[in-house]
Amino acid sequence: xxxxxxxxxxxxxxxxxxxxxxxxxxxxxxxxxxxxxxxxxxxxxxxxxxxxxxxxxxxxxxxxxxxxxxxxxxxxxxxxxxxxxxxxxxxxxxxxxxxxxxxxxxxxxxxxxxxxxxxxxxxxxxxxxxxxxxxxxxxxxxxxxxxxxxxxxxxxxxxxxxxxxxxxxxxxxxxxxxxxxxxxxxxxxxxxxxxxxxxxxxxxxxxxxxxxxxxxxxxxxxxxxxxxxxxxxxxxxxxxxxxxxxxxxxxxxxxxxxxxxxxxxxxxxxxxxxxxxxxxxxxxxxxxxxxxxxxxxxxxxxxxxxxxxxxxxxxxxxxxxx
Numbered sequence: 001x002x003x004x005x006x007x008x009x010x011x012x013x014x015x016x017x018x019x020x021x022x023x024x025x026x027x028x029x030x031x032x033x034x035x036x037x038x039x040x041x042x043x044x045x046x047x048x049x050x051x052x053x054x055x056x057x058x059x060x061x062x063x064x065x066x067x068x069x070x071x072x073x074x075x076x077x078x079x080x081x082x083x084x085x086x087x088x089x090x091x092x093x094x095x096x097x098x099x100x101x102x103x104x105x106x107x108x109x110x111x112x113x114x115x116x117x118x119x120x121x122x123x124x125x126x127x128x129x130x131x132x133x134x135x136x137x138x139x140x141x142x143x144x145x146x147x148x149x150x151x152x153x154x155x156x157x158x159x160x161x162x163x164x165x166x167x168x169x170x171x172x173x174x175x176x177x178x179x180x181x182x183x184x185x186x187x188x189x190x191x192x193x194x195x196x197x198x199x200x201x202x203x204x205x206x207x208x209x210x211x212x213x214x215x216x217x218x219x220x221x222x223x224x225x226x227x228x229x230x231x232x233x234x235x236x237x238x239x240x241x242x243x244x245x246x247x248x249x250x251x252x253x254x255x256x257x258x259x260x261x262x263x264x265x266x267x268x269x270x271x272x273x274x275x276x277x278x279x280x281x282x283x284x285x286x287x288x289x290x291x292x293x294x295x296x297x298x299x300x301x302x303x304x305x306x307x308x309x310x311x312x313x314x315x316x317x318x319x320x321x322x
Contacts, residue, residue: 012081012122013038015251016072018111019087020044023127025053026244027086028069032057034248035065036255041072041080044087078118082251085138087111088128093234096186098130098316105137105320112141120144123254123289126151126265127247131184132313133320135265136278140322147290151265153280154180155246157188158263160225168221169209171197178202179263179296180225182279182309189305190222194297250285257287266290272303274310277317 015037017024028040044050050071058069077083088104108128115124124144126135135151142149157180166173178195182188195202203214211217232239253260263280271281271293284291298306 012079013255014041014076014080015039016041016043016077016080016083018043018083018085019128020046020050020053021086021090022238022240023243024084024086025057026240027084027127027247028053029057029060030244030248031251032060032067032069033064034252036248036251037081038067040067040069041076042070043072043074043076047071074114074118077115077120080120081122082125082254083115083120083122084125084127084247084251085111085134086127088134090238091129091229091233093230093237098133098185100129101133101316101320104128104130104134108134108137108141109322112138116142116144122148124149125247125250125254127243129184130316132265132277132279133316136267136317137320137322139267139278145289146267147288149266150250150285150289151184151278151280152243152246152250153265154182154184154188154263155250155280156242157184157225157280159242159246160228161190161221164221164225165195165197165202168211168217169197169205171205171209179282181263181281181296181298182306183313184265184280186226187305187309187312188226189298189302189309190218190225191296191298191302192218193299193302253285254287254289259284259286259291261285261294264290268293268310272298272306274307277310277314279310279313 017028020042042050042054054069054071088107126138128134131151139149161178162173162176165176175198179191180188197205229239261282262285263282265278265280267278268274282294282296
């Protein structure tokens, strides 16, 4: 890429959302209120849908910051800072995220090459499920450096965990520091060993708040977090507000070069004997995407479960033809 194009990309305050379903539209609505961008472009196979969502969300601009929100096409990705991909089949009641693999890999085979043709030089953020598999598919199909292709991963799962722990302990969930790692899905792992509340180990904080059944309580919270998406889908057929806020947070970190630590999905090389697979581990995220992994303390059992999670994703990747 020539210097002029690189300068233009670095100074871009333009985001492109590919896919205007529940998740894509809710995410654009959240981003409209964030003030991070001066332009947000919506792309969808149904152009009328993209135009309608752009019009509707634009009518909130007088209550936010000046910007342009409009329907566009793949030419709009050329000078974007971030391209967010939420396009794909939605998860149906009773369906796992991994059941979506073949449907959404096919969709990505039509989307990613179109982005690659435009010499896109920003950050690609994958939100569609199964997000870990699709993040790795996006890396292979786009030819982008691994650090510039990020999946939303377990950012939402970790937020759900923090919310549940905040409720359990009657403390502000923002003071809870806890990660879910591995697959964004059924094999996800709660890193209980490193969980704390403002530096106080979780078990100690629980006892301070009158909770002593650690094994039962943690098992109940982990199950509730893992099943929350299924529960929401059964009740209202889709989840979108929580992931929209997760997308906004990831975009904040990138656009402000915050170098914050987020459990995003990215290629893992050599962490806990895992190599060559995309899944979520805490990483420093900034303007260049993934800067580096952050070591996280796991118990022997947690590390074993993480390896099993990685192996299950790797087996699925081996069945996909790209």
